[in-house]
Structure formats: structure tokens, C-alpha cells
Amino acid sequence: MARATFSIRRGGRETAELVDYQTDVTEGMVVLDAVHQIQAESAPDLACRWNCKAGKCGSCSAEINGMPRLMCMTRLDTIDLTQKVTIEPMRAFPPVKDLITDVSWNYEVKKRIKKFKPRKPDAEDGTWRIQQEDVDRVQEFRKCIECYLCQDVCHVLRDHAKHQEFIGPRFLVYSAALEMHPLDTEDRTGDLKDLFGIGYCNITKCCTKVCPEHITITDNAIIPLKERVVDEHYDPIGKLVKLFRKEKG
Amino acid sequence: MTDYPIFEHDVIVIGAGGAGLRAAIEASANGVSVGLICKSLLGKAHTVMAEGGMAAAMGNVDDRDNWKVHFSDTMRGGQYVNNWRMAELHAKEAPDRVRELEAWGAVFDRTKDGKILQRNFGGHRYPRLAHVGDRTGLELIRTLQDHGVHQGIEVYMEVTVVSLLKDGGRVIGCLAYEREHGRFRVFKCKALVLATGGIGRAYKITSNSWEGTGDGHALAYDAGAELIDMEFIQFHPTGMVWPPSVRGILVTEGVRGEGGILKNNEGRRFMFDDIPDNYKNQTASDPEEGWRYVQGDKNANRPPELLTRDHVARCINREVKAGRGSPHGGVYLDIAWIKEKLPNSVEHIKKKLPSMYHQFMQLANLDITTTPMEVGPTTHYVMGGVRVDADTQESSVPGLFAAGECAAGINGANRLGGNSLSDLIVFGKRAGEYAAKFAQENQAGTINKDEVAAKAKAALQPFEREGGENPYAIQHDLQELMQANVGIVRTQDEMVEALNGLDLLRNRSAKTFVPGNIDFNPGWHTALDLHNLLIVAEAITLSAIERQESRGGHFRDDFPEKDPAFAKFNFAVKKTEDGAMSVSRIPIPEMPDELKQVIEEMG
Numbered sequence: 094m095a096r097a098t099f100s101i102r103r104g105g106r107e108t109a110e111l112v113d114y115q116t117d118v119t120e121g122m123v124v125l126d127a128v129h130q131i132q133a134e135s136a137p138d139l140a141c142r143w144n145c146k147a148g149k150c151g152s153c154s155a156e157i158n159g160m161p162r163l164m165c166m167t168r169l170d171t172i173d174l175t176q177k178v179t180i181e182p183m184r185a186f187p188p189v190k191d192l193i194t195d196v197s198w199n200y201e202v203k204k205r206i207k208k209f210k211p212r213k214p215d216a217e218d219g220t221w222r223i224q225q226e227d228v229d230r231v232q233e234f235r236k237c238i239e240c241y242l243c244q245d246v247c248h249v250l251r252d253h254a255k256h257q258e259f260i261g262p263r264f265l266v267y268s269a270a271l272e273m274h275p276l277d278t279e280d281r282t283g284d285l286k287d288l289f290g291i292g293y294c295n296i297t298k299c300c301t302k303v304c305p306e307h308i309t310i311t312d313n314a315i316i317p318l319k320e321r322v323v324d325e326h327y328d329p330i331g332k333l334v335k336l337f338r339k340e341k342g
Numbered sequence: 343m344t345d346y347p348i349f350e351h352d353v354i355v356i357g358a359g360g361a362g363l364r365a366a367i368e369a370s371a372n373g374v375s376v377g378l379i380c381k382s383l384l385g386k387a388h389t390v391m392a393e394g395g396m397a398a399a400m401g402n403v404d405d406r407d408n409w410k411v412h413f414s415d416t417m418r419g420g421q422y423v424n425n426w427r428m429a430e431l432h433a434k435e436a437p438d439r440v441r442e443l444e445a446w447g448a449v450f451d452r453t454k455d456g457k458i459l460q461r462n463f464g465g466h467r468y469p470r471l472a473h474v475g476d477r478t479g480l481e482l483i484r485t486l487q488d489h490g491v492h493q494g495i496e497v498y499m500e501v502t503v504v505s506l507l508k509d510g511g512r513v514i515g516c517l518a519y520e521r522e523h524g525r526f527r528v529f530k531c532k533a534l535v536l537a538t539g540g541i542g543r544a545y546k547i548t549s550n551s552w553e554g555t556g557d558g559h560a561l562a563y564d565a566g567a568e569l570i571d572m573e574f575i576q577f578h579p580t581g582m583v584w585p586p587s588v589r590g591i592l593v594t595e596g597v598r599g600e601g602g603i604l605k606n607n608e609g610r611r612f613m614f615d616d617i618p619d620n621y622k623n624q625t626a627s628d629p630e631e632g633w634r635y636v637q638g639d640k641n642a643n644r645p646p647e648l649l650t651r652d653h654v655a656r657c658i659n660r661e662v663k664a665g666r667g668s669p670h671g672g673v674y675l676d677i678a679w680i681k682e683k684l685p686n687s688v689e690h691i692k693k694k695l696p697s698m699y700h701q702f703m704q705l706a707n708l709d710i711t712t713t714p715m716e717v718g719p720t721t722h723y724v725m726g727g728v729r730v731d732a733d734t735q736e737s738s739v740p741g742l743f744a745a746g747e748c749a750a751g752i753n754g755a756n757r758l759g760g761n762s763l764s765d766l767i768v769f770g771k772r773a774g775e776y777a778a779k780f781a782q783e784n785q786a787g788t789i790n791k792d793e794v795a796a797k798a799k800a801a802l803q804p805f806e807r808e809g810g811e812n813p814y815a816i817q818h819d820l821q822e823l824m825q826a827n828v829g830i831v832r833t834q835d836e837m838v839e840a841l842n843g844l845d846l847l848r849n850r851s852a853k854t855f856v857p858g859n860i861d862f863n864p865g866w867h868t869a870l871d872l873h874n875l876l877i878v879a880e881a882i883t884l885s886a887i888e889r890q891e892s893r894g895g896h897f898r899d900d901f902p903e904k905d906p907a908f909a910k911f912n913f914a915v916k917k918t919e920d921g922a923m924s925v926s927r928i929p930i931p932e933m934p935d936e937l938k939q940v941i942e943e944m945g
Binding site for chain 2: 105119120121122123126132133137138139140141142143144145146147148149150151152166168189190191193196197200203204208209211214219220221222223224225228231232235236238239271274277
């Protein structure tokens with residue numbers, strides 16, 4: 094049986110170090126399995142978040158050999174085990190303990206985004222009629238499992254710490270899901286421009302690359318949102334035309 | 343004595359999955375202050391794992407569907423030991439609860455005429471499951487979460503409840519600790535809702551996350567409430583069996599709803615070999631008819647792969663035991679075969695079952711659009727739980743309510759797929775509504791500080807015993823014990839062995855030791871969870887010994903037949919004065935004539 098060495102961040106909010114642990118590797122194992130084995134064998138107080146272990150809850154986000162990944166979906170046979178494997182917490186958020194970070198900022202951001210506001214029901218029984226093709230795009234965004242790996246990799250947050258001015262890819266996707274929801278009547282473009290810093294995104298597409306749900310964050314969510322913001326706030330003639338069309342329609 | 347900080351709300355809800363969130367939203371909408379406590383981060387609860395959909399007789403795809411058909415399907419699936427009033431309320435109210443989700447922003451898959459699409463599922467006569475691909479649970483939890491955060495509900499994340507607190511006979515709060523620093527917190531309330539989910543972690547092979555440790559079951563039991571139907575455990579027929587580290591992870595029944603078939607290593611479609619009598623007239627007579635059914639032919643009957651979960655699990659178990667299993671001890675689930683029927687099958691499968699495609703690609707390196715999956719039974723759901731009043735969800739302890747998986751009644755001996763998500767929203771709402779009403783009609787109680795101090799001290803014991811037992815090892819042994827002795831097929835001797843084994847484990851669990859400091863210490867959390875798992879394991883085993891027949895999720899090798907005498911009551915466990923667990927029989931009330939008539943009409 095092969096053994097591998099995992100170099101895991103141990104420590105609290107202030108100080109920490111990488112500690113090496115060895116454990117057996119068997120067929121089909123993922124990084125989270127290795128962490129669990131280490132907990133059961135040699136480090137019962139090693140802290141990490143996890144829930145579903147199937148890539149559906151987005152709890153076990155970490156940086157594996159420097160790459161933002163879900164530990165439960167990263168197979169060990171895709172990693173070079175002749176070298177130490179480093180496992181570290183996400184860097185865009187304050188560390189709490191070991192692999193756990195303080196992600197509460199994300200929950201605060203979400204509260205600030207205007208909630209879903211549906212149009213009046215289409216049918217007398219209070220229901221709506223929507224075609225599948227009109228919700229395909231929104232359904233893509235709603236696949237998001239809120240693992241915050243996109244937030245972690247975004248240089249605006251990770252390197253420049255603009256958490257106060259920029260809501261990050263996750264919440265741009267969330268805003269896009271609301272803005273493009275066929276029933277929604279709210280307008281969030283003003284907030285996106287003035288409060289949520291959509292202009293900070295310079296479309297490097299790092300977020301799209303790390304998304305475990307393969308949501309095309311930049312192309313399908315952020316760029317169309319940027320266009321909406323431009324249409325609404327920087328193009329007075331276009332705005333007039335649209336207003337006129339809306340009234341006619 | 344330490345004074346722990348006190349957080350006060352009219353209603354406290356423990357658990358933030360579908361039921362807990364729905365309860366919190368309803369209580370809050372009724373004008374009371376609500377605190378919602380969850381062990382993990384908000385939005386990560388096990389509800390996200392639900393794949394197939396939520397059952398609601400909206401009749402969008404087949405207009406012959408209505409609450410009566412849904413009611414009789416649920417009762418038949420539960421083998422008539424369900425709480426019929428809960429089954430009735432559930433069938434009647436589920437459609438409104440689903441439509442309400444749409445009004446809150448949920449984006450369901452659509453029919454051609456723009457309504458909410460519904461899919462076939464095991465035991466449901468008509469296409470009934472509102473769904474979003476195979477990630478319906480995520481859609482449900484996110485919709486409730488996003489709706490709830492704008493309602494002023496106070497959410498306490500990563501907080502674990504250790505014990506309920508009572509004043510006289512009434513529940514008036516709970517003692518909890520926040521995981522980050524292990525600091526104790528007292529929550530004071532006028533009414534408390536348990537919505538803590540399941541118990542899957544009592545078994546080795548399970549689809550449940552680490553959170554499924556039966557917390558609500560144990561909290562209620564310790565507070566004096568009754569747990570009923572604990573012998574009925576649902577082993578989902580199709581969990582992954584390979585690779586070993588993902589053994590137990592769920593493969594949605596939706597695969598079979600979309601036409602997936604089960605085969606043994608001889609290539610035989612074995613589900614046609616054994617069709618129970620009470621489903622004969624609803625089951626396809628040949629593969630062709632089964633295919634027509636999944637394609638929406640209203641004159642066709644469903645294929646035998648869509649029989650109830652208890653039956654399918656036992657058939658798979660039989661094939662494996664007879665040496666006709668797959669290399670890793672399962673059978674084959676084949677959706678790739680539909681390429682014979684559909685020209686665009688690859689795209690179709692990816693569209694209808696995206697998470698499954700993804701899950702197998704990534705974890706097993708297997709393409710389900712071309713290759714059959716290996717699957718086998720996995721502990722999935724507990725039908726048993728806190729005994730509650732059907733209309734109000736209040737337990738036998740005043741001020742204590744329960745909803746969702748930790749409550750019992752609606753499912754009887756076996757739950758139909760899709761009835762869980764609808765259960766969460768129907769009875770989550772009711773629990774929230776009646777808990778709010780209770781809170782408005784009652785004053786806050788008085789916290790007994792000595793009781794709090796004693797309970798906190800007991801919880802800290804594992805830090806003080808140098809050189810004691812490793813809690814992970816005890817949990818592991820408990821899972822092995824239950825898997826081996828109180829699993830899919832049960833016998834008296836094995837279950838007695840399990841009871842003896844549980845005694846030993848209880849002694850060991852009183853001697854756990856955890857190293858390290860108290861901050862976010864998973865070893866400590868595991869040590870505390872053992873108390874809950876041991877209660878649940880004992881409740882399952884004692885109830886299973888008493889039920890000397892086979893019914894639904896409970897199969898006895900020594901009593902393989904169903905016995906009508908056992909259809910007349912449920913088994914309940916309760917904590918006696920001396921702290922031991924007692925079992926009693928609770929007669930099932932006579933069903934009113936109009937419901938009997940519904941069941942007769944539906945055949």
C-alpha cells in the first residue's frame with residue numbers, strides 16, 4: 094500500500110505552521126479521505142469543514158498544492174504523491190483554525206442584494222407560465238453550491254482585499270440569477286455599479302476556471318451584467334429607446 | 343458556577359435544512375422572534391443532497407393525478423402503518439407549498455406549456471415530482487435560505503445543541519456550544535422546533551453526511567418525548583459501491599425514472615423476477631411497456647425498477663448474496679442503454695442527470711452515458727422519529743415540536759422517494775405556525791442554572807480523561823455493529839448481539855478522551871455525538887426486535903412475512919424514570935370512512 098505525505102496548515106487566527114502527516118493511500122481516495130484518515134489516526138483535533146462529500150454542499154473548499162479546490166472532489170490519483178501535498182485554507186478569508194476560514198462576509202454581502210420580486214401571476218390560480226429556454230441560463234447560475242472558491246481566486250479580493258467595495262464573482266452570479274430570472278421585476282443595476290463594484294472585475298476568468306459546478310461565471314453572468322449596467326447608466330439614448338419599447342410592449 | 347450568555351427568542355428552531363428553514367420562515371411570518379441554530383454553515387444541510395424532486399399532486403403532466411392518488415400511494419408505500427392524517431395533510435398541501443417556492447424564486451424545470459415539470463418516481467402512480475434536473479434539494483434549500491435572510495430570522499451557524507432545557511414539564515430552551523471556541527450558550531424560548539434530520543451515521547454505509555447523528559431524536563428522547571417507528575430504516579437501493587471511499591454516496595432514483603434499468607452480472611434484468619402482489623396490477627408486464635411508461639405513455643404501467651425502495655434494495659441484496667453481483671459487490675444500473683431508443687441519448691442524460699454524470703466522471707472515472715454504474719444499498723433515511731400530533735407537529739412534551747426527517751408518522755414503514763422534500767415544506771410550515779402560536783400563548787420559563795452547569799460540565803469530560811478511548815474508534819465500531827446486525831436483513835440473534843455490543847460501546851463512550859484545545863475540535867464533537875448515536879441505535883434495535891414480522895424498511899429473516907396483527911400499532915420507545923429505554927405498542931387509530939373510501943377507489 095502506498096503512503097503519502099500531506100502538509101497541512103495547523104494553527105489559529107494569528108499563528109500557524111505547515112505540519113506533515115503520513116497516511117496510507119488506497120484506490121479511489123480523494124483529498125478529504127486523507128484528511129479524515131489523519132484525523133482518525135493522528136490528529137483528532139484537526140479542523141476542517143465538510144458535509145456531503147459528493148461535491149454538492151460546497152463546504153470543504155481548500156487550496157491543494159496552491160489550487161483552490163473542493164477536497165471531496167479531488168482524487169489523489171490526479172496529484173503527484175511522490176511530493177508532499179500541501180493543504181491550506183482559502184486565502185481570501187481570515188483563517189479561523191487549521192483549514193477553516195471565516196466566510197461570514199459572504200453571508201453579509203448576500204443580505205445586501207435586493208431580494209427576488211416576481212411579477213403578478215400569469216394564471217388565475219396564482220401560477221406562472223415560463224418556457225424552459227427562458228430559464229436555462231438562470232438554472233446554470235443556480236447550480237452554485239456556494240463553496241466560495243471563485244471568491245478565493247478572485248484577485249480583487251485575494252490580492253487587493255476590496256471586500257468592502259466589491260462583492261466578488263459569487264454574488265455577481267447571484268445577482269445575474271435574479272436579474273435574468275424571467276419573473277423578477279427588481280432593478281439591481283444601480284447597486285451593482287455604485288455599491289457592489291462590478292467595475293472592478295477585469296474579466297481574467299480565474300473564477301470560471303475554478304468553479305466546481307462549471308458555471309461560466311465571467312461569460313454568462315458577469316459580462317452580460319456589465320452590459321446591463323452600461324445600458325442602464327451610461328447610455329441615455331439607449332435607455333430612452335428601451336423605455337419607449339417597454340411602454341409599447 | 344459560570345454564567346453562560348443567554349440568547350432569547352420566542353421560537354428556537356434547531357436545524358437549518360428544508361424543514362428547519364421552512365419552520366423558521368413561517369414562525370417569523372407569524373410575528374414572533376425566531377432563532378435558527380445549525381451545526382454547519384447556513385445552506386450546507388443534508389437537504390442539498392436530495393436529487394430527484396418533491397412530490398406534489400399538481401397534475402401538470404398527467405391530469406389524472408390529485409391528492410387522493412398521492413395519499414393512497416403514500417399509504418401503500420408505507421404499508422398502512424403511516425399516520426393517515428399526516429399522509430392526508432401532506433397530499434393535500436404539497437402543491438401549494440411547491441407553488442409558494444416558485445413565488446420565492448425557485449426555478450423548476452418546465453413543461454412544454456410553461457408549467458412546473460413533474461417526473462416519475464418509485465411508488466408514485468403518475469409523474470409527480472417537481473424537480474430541477476437532479477439537484478432539487480439544493481434549489482429548495484437555496485430558495486428558503488435566500489427568502490429567509492430577508493425576514494429577520496437570527497441565524498446561529500456552527501452551533502451544536504447539547505441538551506434541551508425544561509421548566510416543569512415544558513421545554514423552554516436548550517444548551518449549546520459554538521464550535522469555533524467551544525463556548526457554551528443558553529438559548530431561551532417559549533417553543534422549540536426540532537428539525538435535525540436523520541441518523542445515517544449509525545451505519546457504516548450511508549448516504550448521510552457527518553451531521554446525520556440523530557441529534558433531534560436523542561434530544562427529544564432525553565426530554566421525555568416518544569420516538570416511534572424506529573425499526574423502519576430506508577436502505578436506498580442505489581448507492582455508489584466503488585471506489586471504496588465514496589461507498590454509500592447516493593445515485594438518484596431519477597436515473598431509473600429516466601429509464602435506467604438494473605441488471606446482474608449475467609446481464610439479466612432481475613427486477614422482473616419478483617413483483618409484490620400489491621403492486622402487480624401497477625407494474626409493466628415487459629421491458630417494452632416499462633420504456634413506454636418512462637416516455638410518458640399514460641396507458642403503460644411503470645417498470646419494476648420503480649417499485650418501492652425497500653423492495654428494490656432487497657432484490658439487489660438477493661442478487662449479490664446469490665453470487666450474481668458486480669465485481670465490487672453491487673449490481674449494474676444502466677442508463678446508457680437508452681441509446682437504443684433515443685438518438686441524442688448522451689445529451690439527454692447529461693441534461694436530465696447532470697450531477698450524476700458529474701459525480702461518476704469525477705469520483706469513479708466512469709461515463710454513465712456509455713457505461714453502466716455499479717450500485718448497491720446504502721442507509722439513507724429513517725422513517726422513525728419523534729411522535730408528533732399530525733396537525734400541529736407538537737410532541738408529547740409541551741413546547742417541543744418536530745418536523746422533517748426527525749419527526750415520524752407520514753412515511754409509515756417505507757417512504758416514497760420525493761415525499762421527503764414535500765414533507766419538509768408541508769410540515770416545516772405547520773411546525774413553525776403552531777410553534778409561533780404556542781409561543782404567543784405562553785410565557786417564557788425559568789432556566790435552571792444548576793442544570794445548565796451540570797450539563798456543561800458533563801460535556802467537557804472528554805478533555806479531562808488522559809489516555810481514554812478514541813471517539814472515532816467507538817463511532818467506527820458502532821457503525822460496524824449496526825451495519826452487521828441491524829441492517830437490511832435482520833434476525834433475533836443478531837439483534838440481541840447488537841444490544842450487547844451497544845452496552846459495551848456505551849461503557850466505552852463514557853471514557854472518551856480528546857486531545858487538543860477546545861477550539862473547533864472535531865474529536866470532541868465526535869465524542870459528544872456518540873451519546874445521540876447510541877440512543878438511536880438502541881431505539882432501532884429494540885423496536886426491530888419487537889416487530890416480529892417483515893414490513894417496508896424492516897425485514898426479518900426469521901419472520902419473512904407480513905403479519906396483519908402488526909398493522910394495528912406502532913412501536914414507541916421512551917425513557918423511563920430510571921433512565922432505561924422502554925418499548926410500548928401504540929394502537930393506530932381507525933381511519934375515517936372517507937379516507938378508507940379513497941384507498942378503495944384508488945385500488
